[in-house]
Amino acid sequence: MGRSMKLVRTVALLAVLxxxxxxxPTSAVQPTDVSLxxxxxxxxxxxxxxxxxxxxxxxxxxxxxxxxxxxxxDALQMVGINTRTGSATAIGVPRDSWVxxxxxxxxxxxSALYFAGPRGMAGAxxxxxxxxxxxxxxxxxxxxxxxxxxIGGITVTNPRRFQDPYLKKEGFKQGRIxxxxxxxxxxxxxxxxxxxxxxxxxxxxxxxxxxxxxRIRSQAxxxxxxxxxxxxxxxxxxxxxxPGELFEIxxxxxxxxxxxxxxxxxxxxxxxxxxxxxxxxxxxxxxxLGREARQDAALRGC
Amino acid sequence: MPRPSPGRAHRARRLVGLALVLLVPLTxxxxxxxxxxxxxxxxxxxxxxxxxxxxxAPTKVGIHRVHGRLPVARRKVVRRxxxxxxxxxxxxAYLGGTYPRSSFPAAFPGFTAAAEQRxxxxxxxxxxxxAGPRIDSVTARQRKVTLDILATDRQARAxxxxxxxxxxxxxxxxxxxxxxxxxxxxxxRGAWRVFGYDVAKxxx
Numbered sequence: 057m058g059r060s061m062k063l064v065r066t067v068a069l070l071a072v073l074x075x076x077x078x079x080x081p082t083s084a085v086q087p088t089d090v091s092l093x094x095x096x097x098x099x100x101x102x103x104x105x106x107x108x109x110x111x112x113x114x115x116x117x118x119x120x121x122x123x124x125x126x127x128x129x130d131a132l133q134m135v136g137i138n139t140r141t142g143s144a145t146a147i148g149v150p151r152d153s154w155v156x157x158x159x160x161x162x163x164x165x166x167s168a169l170y171f172a173g174p175r176g177m178a179g180a181x182x183x184x185x186x187x188x189x190x191x192x193x194x195x196x197x198x199x200x201x202x203x204x205x206x207i208g209g210i211t212v213t214n215p216r217r218f219q220d221p222y223l224k225k226e227g228f229k230q231g232r233i234x235x236x237x238x239x240x241x242x243x244x245x246x247x248x249x250x251x252x253x254x255x256x257x258x259x260x261x262x263x264x265x266x267x268x269x270x271r272i273r274s275q276a277x278x279x280x281x282x283x284x285x286x287x288x289x290x291x292x293x294x295x296x297x298x299p300g301e302l303f304e305i306x307x308x309x310x311x312x313x314x315x316x317x318x319x320x321x322x323x324x325x326x327x328x329x330x331x332x333x334x335x336x337x338x339x340x341x342x343x344x345l346g347r348e349a350r351q352d353a354a355l356r357g358c
Numbered sequence: 359m360p361r362p363s364p365g366r367a368h369r370a371r372r373l374v375g376l377a378l379v380l381l382v383p384l385t386x387x388x389x390x391x392x393x394x395x396x397x398x399x400x401x402x403x404x405x406x407x408x409x410x411x412x413x414x415a416p417t418k419v420g421i422h423r424v425h426g427r428l429p430v431a432r433r434k435v436v437r438r439x440x441x442x443x444x445x446x447x448x449x450x451a452y453l454g455g456t457y458p459r460s461s462f463p464a465a466f467p468g469f470t471a472a473a474e475q476r477x478x479x480x481x482x483x484x485x486x487x488x489a490g491p492r493i494d495s496v497t498a499r500q501r502k503v504t505l506d507i508l509a510t511d512r513q514a515r516a517x518x519x520x521x522x523x524x525x526x527x528x529x530x531x532x533x534x535x536x537x538x539x540x541x542x543x544x545x546x547r548g549a550w551r552v553f554g555y556d557v558a559k560x561x562x
Binding site: 100101 | 473475544
């Protein structure tokens with residue numbers, strides 16, 4: 057009788073320990089002397105008075121010695137973050153898109169930065185998509201490399217193999233790949249090896265943004281990670297956001313739900329203006345994307 | 359030296375005992391009469407204890423790292439001011455006030471208006487609202503805050519406050535609750551304000 061009681065007790069104890077091992081999450085509230093814990097979690101960020109903040113991210117092609125806010129803007133992504141729902145969207149625009157630049161007539165959109173600075177680029181994007189960004193952040197490719205290295209690299213999902221004889225001779229393989237700063241730059245910049253040219257490149261830039269977001273989200277709880285990130289962004293970008301606002305944006309980015317990210321590249325038709333090869337953007341589609349995403353930073357389709 | 363007679367000593371002991379018996383309720387009555395006599399609702403037995411017991415564990419506020427340059431004197435000011443913001447939230451949301459109760463109408467002092475609106479939707483975690491009606495008293499066990507400070511131009515611009523709050527509850531809901539996570543603060547109109555949070559709450 058005594059022995060069977062002991063056996064029952066031992067089995068019960070083992071069962072409790074086994075259940076505990078599976079039930080108690082490793083990364084949540086976990087007092088050391090606890091057997092079973094019920095944990096719930098909440099997060100929220102409120103930036104300014106609006107639910108959605110819009111950031112125009114510009115990759116400048118400035119060479120050493122050139123002012124990056126007065127060069128051509130080669131990577132153009134309008135990014136919206138909904139701090140209430142945790143959704144986010146990126147609308148990419150091909151750099152050769154032929155658009156109206158406030159005060160400068162019709163030009164390729166990448167020259168808006170050269171002619172009119174970040175404000176002019178914001179105006180050109182507003183003319184096309186119908187959204188006025190709250191912030192403009194301009195960086196150049198070497199700075200972008202440094203920022204990606206500073207956060208420890210990123211992982212992206214590459215839909216097809218491609219390569220470039222100058223930037224990446226051995227190419228990028230298909231599937232999930234880890235990229236350091238240089239490779240993230242090359243992945244976002246290569247155009248010639250892609251079937252869809254500038255449109256596919258813009259889509260790759262969006263894959264890079266997803267990779268950056270995933271990295272920030274996974275590391276955000278590490279003490280000091282966001283602060284270090286903000287310091288590196290301040291060192292490597294030109295922006296109208298104050299340090300406090302950058303901190304708020306970074307925390308908002310960290311709370312974006314990866315399942316709620318939607319992206320789209322504005323379509324267009326390749327043609328010529330004089331001798332210059334340009335993209336005539338699908339303005340109706342661009343406006344529709346802007347209308348859809350303006351209020352909640354979510355796209356229903358592309 | 360004359361010794362007191364056994365009868366007198368016995369009488370003295372009885373008198374002392376009687377005095378004690380009378381004094382104890384009298385003393386208790388004096389304590390409770392310190393409470394407002396015109397309270398609109400009946401106070402539970404543990405009301406005084408709940409209010410007083412929230413203070414014994416002092417809040418420890420430390421700095422993990424300052425990112426950027428910030429003079430030592432300003433670091434101390436940030437530590438004190440941000441610590442006070444976190445304390446005010448804990449007092450309003452978990453530790454202070456009278457229990458049992460189900461209403462936490464002003465639980466987020468120091469939050470921005472927009473963040474307060476968000477936090478109201480998460481009251482189950484960011485306050486004691488769900489368990490409040492089953493709690494008689496709350497006693498803080500651990501209050502710890504660790505800061506990461508972002509500074510530019512020798513001024514503090516933003517702070518992440520990592521925190522752990524543990525408190526014991528009595529009543530139908532007896533046990534230890536742990537609230538831990540992060541608060542995000544920036545300076546608005548000359549004061550530190552919470553604009554975001556990432557909070558987990560567990561009980562056993």
